[in-house]
Amino acid sequence: MAQNPLPDHPMRYALANELHARPFPVLDPPCRAMYLAIKKLENAAERDRSEDRAHLIALLDRHGAPHPPPGADHYFGRLGRGTLKWEQHTEFVTYTLFAPEQQADAFAGELFNLFPRDWLSEAPGKVVTSCIVEVMSVAPEDREKTMARYFPSWFVPESLSVSAVADSSAVVAGDFQIDEHGHTRFAVLARPDTTPTRVGRVVQRVLEIETYKSMAMLTLPRARAVSATVARLDRELSDLATGMAEESEQATEVLHRLLAMTAEIEALSSATAFRFGAYEAYEAIVTQRIGALREERIADRQLMGEFMMRRFDPAMRTCRSAKGRLAELSGRAERAANLLRTRVDVANQAQNVEVLRKMDRRAALQLRLQETVEGLSVVAISYYAVNLAAGLLSPVGHALHLEKTDLVAILTLPVIAGVWFMVRRIRNRVASGHDEHG
Known part of the structure; x- marks a missing residue:
């Protein structure tokens, strides 16, 4: 076949390769996945990403593993007896270790020993989430017996969600609790005929749901603080509006106070714009990943989507409410300032005529x-x-x-x-x- 004589766009191959740069892991049960998501406390989106790569290289050097290419934002390779997947994201960086099952205590976190303590203490950020996923091969007829044997000691029953996923090729269970070792636990019971690629996709989606859920929840404390500030500013704006209607105060003085309030509102909007935009993106990813699992109910057990609807969605509604109230307050303050500015201009014109x-x-x-x-x-x-x-x-x-x-x-x-x-x-x-x- 003749080669295409047309010149290529300089980004053509880079963009095409980007679609294949982060493949799903290939997991053959029984195995385990250990997962860390690390984020800087402030200005994480503007962080020096070379620090993330330097921290990765320090870990690879401990185990004699090869380095990623310069400027890489993802890595996949052997690390000790496991396989390491490393990825940079907008606000955080993730480390995932996959290894065959070698110990009886599923959630002891022995595989985390591949992350030395002194290396963890030097991480350019703080842990947002830490997960252990136990992957087992279980025949459909043995699922109930396996769940009855292990789940009572693995999970908190009150918050446990259990569902069949991916056309019933696996069962996913998790309680979204942090255990005594500081990890969130999940279990994947894969059917023996489920392909390793499909098992890897299920595990990857579970990890993404936990990660983006945690990242979205980071907005909740900020939303609560914003709501309190908005409530205070709303009362002040109402008092100013009442004074404007009654003309009980000098318009120029009220305008100065109103402009100061508007400046405070705009500063608050600027300070929260990124966080409010980020939570919406993370919430959308959580919803999409849960949908991609294609959950099916097992007996009367709670689905993961139902858990999120009851526990996660109210937090997101709080964030949406805070964002909406702030935007509405900003609009009201701007309209009041324009109205009062017009009144001051008219008064000034009348004074000029009298002069x-x-x-x-x-x-x-x-x-x-x-x-x-x-x-x-x-x-x-x-x-x-x-x-x-x-x-x-x-x-x-x-x-x-x-x-x-x-x-x-x-x-x-x-x-x-x-x-x-x-x-x-x-x-x-x-x-x-x-x-x-x-």
Whole structure:
């Protein structure tokens, strides 16, 4: 067949290989799976992932195992007498050990000895979940006898869920309790004719349900704290809204308080946005993985899906409620701020109009005062100018046989007219100069 002459997208092979990079484990019962999920307490999504790889390499070096390629986010290989599967996720990293069954005490956790204590203490994070899955090969006719023999000592009856899964090819049991060794226990009773690949898929889904359930539950304490804060802010917003309706307080002061509250709400929204978004994704994965098991009831026993509906779903509803209340409060605060801002703007405009009116009245008063002063100035200047001119022209008056009073009478009107014209000209010049610079 001729090779495709079209050039490949640079990411084509990488993306195609990504679909096959994390295969399900292949498990042949009887065997066990030991599982750890480790997460940093803060900013786990932004952690330095090279620390995760360095911690993995330190474990591999303890057992002389080969290293993963540089920058790898998953690994699958031999570790001691078991097989290790390591995966990096957005917020956490997981270690899963698979090994043949070699001890009678199913949940003693002896396989965890492959994780040295000092190595665990140096982990870049804290344990979110730790699981042991006991995988047994049990014929359908022996299931009830096996469950009656082992389950009372393995699990807490009050929270135990038991169901047939994957077309009744296996039975999955678990109580989601943390035992005295710090592990959550699960049991998988596979039919003898169930393929190792199918057994691996069932075990993988059980581990994913426990992991993503735990990751989703991390949001619950934050949701409760947010609910308490939202309740307080809701009361404060209601008080402010009442004050706005009654106009009992200065609008500007209320606006400042409202803007401070809005800033607090936005800060809370920003701080919880990732956590609230993450729990929704994790909850969806839990629901999908339970659906993929295709549970069937065994006698009157509780299904895993029913356990989640009774214990897990209420916690998720609390998270949804907190997220919704916070978003609703943010919208209310924003609408109240916009309304109050409009009121303040209208009040400011009214104040500006009143200020302009006062300025107009003051300008009119100043104009009248100026005109009065100008009139008085014309009279005063004219008085002195007439007397000065009469004094200067007295020789001419004697020559014309005019008395001083006659001379003053003759000079008064022209002098007043000249002074008035001069004052008007000066005022007009000053006014025009002010207009040019204004």
